[in-house]
Amino acid sequence: MKTQSPIKALATGVPGLDEVLGGGIPEFSFNLIAGDPGSGKTTLAHQIMFALATPERPVLYLTVLGEPPLKMLRYQQQFDFFQSDAIGQSIHFINLSDEVLSNDLDHVLDRIVLEVEKYNPSLVFVDSFRSVAQVGTLTDGSSNNLQRFIQQLGMLMTSWQATTFLIGEYSIESEANPVFTVADGMICLHQSVQRNSMVRKVEIRKMRGHPSLPGLHTFRISAAGVKVFAPARALTLAGDVERQLLQPRALMGVPGLDEMMGGGLPRGYSLLVAGPSGSGKSILAGAFLAEGARCGEAGVIAAFEQPPQRSRDRVLAGLIAGGQVGVVDSRAADLSIDEVVGLLLSEVRRLDAKRVVIDSLSGFEMALAPTFRADFRENLARMVAALASVGVTVLMTSELEDRYTDLRFSPYGTAFMTDAIIVQRYMEVESRLLRMLAVVKVRASDHSNELREYSIDADGLRIGEMLTGLEGLLGGRPSDATRLRELDD
Structure with a gap:
C-alpha cells in the first residue's frame, strides 16, 4: 500500500491567516502575494518573514526596483513584529536593482542563484516581482522570456527546498500572467472604499495541497501588523x-x-x-x-x-x-x-x-x-x-x-x-405613558403568555401584575374590556 508524504505547514505568525490558509503555508511551496499599491503586501511579507526566520532557517529577501532595503526597513521597524537583531543574522537583504536595470533576465537569475548558494536560505522573498516581469517583456516584446524565467526559478527553488514568496502589484481579475500558473499558492489582497470607509480583505485564490477557506476575509493593519478575521464556524454537536x-x-x-x-x-x-x-x-x-x-x-x-x-x-x-x-x-x-x-x-x-x-x-x-x-x-x-x-x-x-x-x-x-424573544411596548392608559412586557417565545419550553406592566427605578426593572380588564394593549391605546362587554350585551 502506498504511503503519502505529509506536507508540512509553516505557521505564518499572522493571527487568523493560518486558519484561512488551511493550517499554514506549505513548506517548499512557490507563492505569490498580489494586490494593489497600499494593500499591505510588503507588511504581510515582512510579518511572515520575521515569524519564520531563525539561524537554522535563514531568509533571503531580494528587493528589486521598488524600495531600497534601508527605506523599507525604516517604515517596517514601526511594527511590533520587527526584530532588528535578526537583520544580517537570520535575515539577509539583497538589492537586485543593477541586474534588473540590465534588462537581462538570465543575469537576474544568475544573481539569485549566486545569493541562494551563498546563504542557503529556507525562505526566499522577491519584492517587487512585478519589476522582474517588466524586464521579461522589454527584452523581446513578448512574455516568453518571463515564462521561461518563472519556470526556471520555480524549479530551482524547489530543488533548493526553499519556500518562496513573489510579491507584486497584480490585478488577478484583469490580467493573465505565467506566474499565476506556476505558483502553488496565491494570496490576493484587496482594498475597497465606500464613502469614507476603507476595508481590506484577503483571498486565498489558490493553495495546492491545503483546503483553504474560500471567499474574502477581512483583515486590519495596526501597530501589531496584519490581523485576519477568519469567519467563525458553528461546531456544536x-x-x-x-x-x-x-x-x-x-x-x-x-x-x-x-x-x-x-x-x-x-x-x-x-x-x-x-x-x-x-x-x-x-x-x-x-x-x-x-x-x-x-x-x-x-x-x-x-x-x-x-x-x-x-x-x-x-x-x-x-x-x-x-x-x-x-x-x-x-x-x-x-x-x-x-x-x-x-x-x-x-x-x-x-x-x-x-x-x-x-x-x-x-x-x-x-x-x-x-x-x-x-x-x-x-x-x-x-x-x-x-x-x-x-x-x-x-x-x-x-x-x-x-x-x-x-x-x-x-x-x-x-x-x-433567536431561541427566545421578549418584547417591550409603550401604552397609553388614562393619559399616562406606561410600559408593557411580554415573553413572545422560548423555543421548546413552556412560557407565560401574559402581558405585564413594568416600571424602571433606581434598582432596575420591576415587573408588575398581569394587565387585566383591558383590551387592545398591543395597539398602544387599550380599552376597558368590561365596559366593552357590557355595551355588547
Missing part, C-alpha cells in the same frame, strides 16, 4: 446541545421574569429583547450580566451605543472594573462582523465566560463598514451560531420604532434565528 439543555437555566436577574420564561433562559440559547427607545433594554441586559456574576459566571458585553465602562448602571460598571465582565471595544472604524465575532470569542475564551450581551443590533449595524451592511442579516445568523457553538448564552437588544399597527420584533427580520 448534538450531544453538546443535549448537555446544555440538561443544565440549570440561566437566571435573568429581574424578579418575576424567570417565572414568565418557564424558569429562566435555557443554556446556549439566544434571546432577543426588542423595544422602543427608553424601554429599559440595556437595563435588562445589565441585570442579566450581573445575575451571571452572582452565580459565578463571567460575561462579555459588546456595547455599540455607549461605552459600558461609563454606564449609569453602577453595578455593571463595577463588574467591568473588577474583571468579571469583559468588554469588546467597538470604537474602531469600519468594523466587520467577523472582526466583532473574533473579539467576542477571544474575550469568552479569556474569561471562560458563559454569558454574552450585544447592545444593540441597531448600533452594531451603524458601526459596520457600509460594505458589510448589505448582508447584515446573513452574517448575524452566522454570528449567533458561532457564539452558540462555544456554549455561551446570548442576549441581544434591538431598537424598535413603536408602531401600533403591527407586531414586529426586529427591523432586520432576525426574530426567526
